[in-house]
Amino acid sequence: MMKSLLLAEMIKIKRRAVWLLVFLGPIGIVGIQGLNYGIRYEYLVKPESDVWGDLLMNLNMFVPITLLLGIAIITSLNSSIEHQTNTWKQILVLPVSRKSIFFVKFLLNSFLLLLSSLLLVGGTILLGVLLKFGYDFPMVAILKNSFFPFFAALPVLALQLWLSIVVSNQGVALTVGILGAIASTFFRLPEWIPYSWLSFQNEEYVLNISLGLLTGLLVFIMGALHFSTKDVN
Structure with a gap:
């Protein structure tokens, strides 16, 4: 049944804009830096620099x-x-627990974000090669830079999924997400707030990954439990 649920979720998003976002994120990041290096190559790339x-x-x-x-x-x-098509009632009468439905949606979103992270790996390598940094690229560092932020952001993923499922007005979830993204970028947040755990330059990055995994699991459990008891329209 879990496999069928996951397949159904994949079919739902087959022709939706979500796939564009999966590609747009890493392409945008790499493209911005490609433009940055194209304009300031002599300033950014010096003989003594660690170019990668x-x-x-x-x-x-x-x-x-x-x-x-x-x-x-x-x-x-x-x-x-489900909110737009009013199909929650049909889904919730299926012979599967609500926790399983919540888990499948979490799994689907995680897959899409991990795919985006993988594309960032490829884009990073391609950009470095095009900038003539050579083929001796630091693969471990590139993988960390691309995937570690995802693991640190698991509490945010669980929270946003929770909000987007139990609150039909998607403006609420989007507002929380956008404000969190802006705050994490332009303000120095306390270290205990998950939005501050994503920076690769943080010296406590291994700790942030561990906190992200543990806190993400906690928020996921809370969201699944709440969803299993709440009426969803």
């Missing part, structure tokens, strides 16, 4: 806000289908 390290640092400046906005929009788009 500098490239990852410049890319990471835009990863947190792009990821947070992506989470807010993708979860909202995927959850709005």
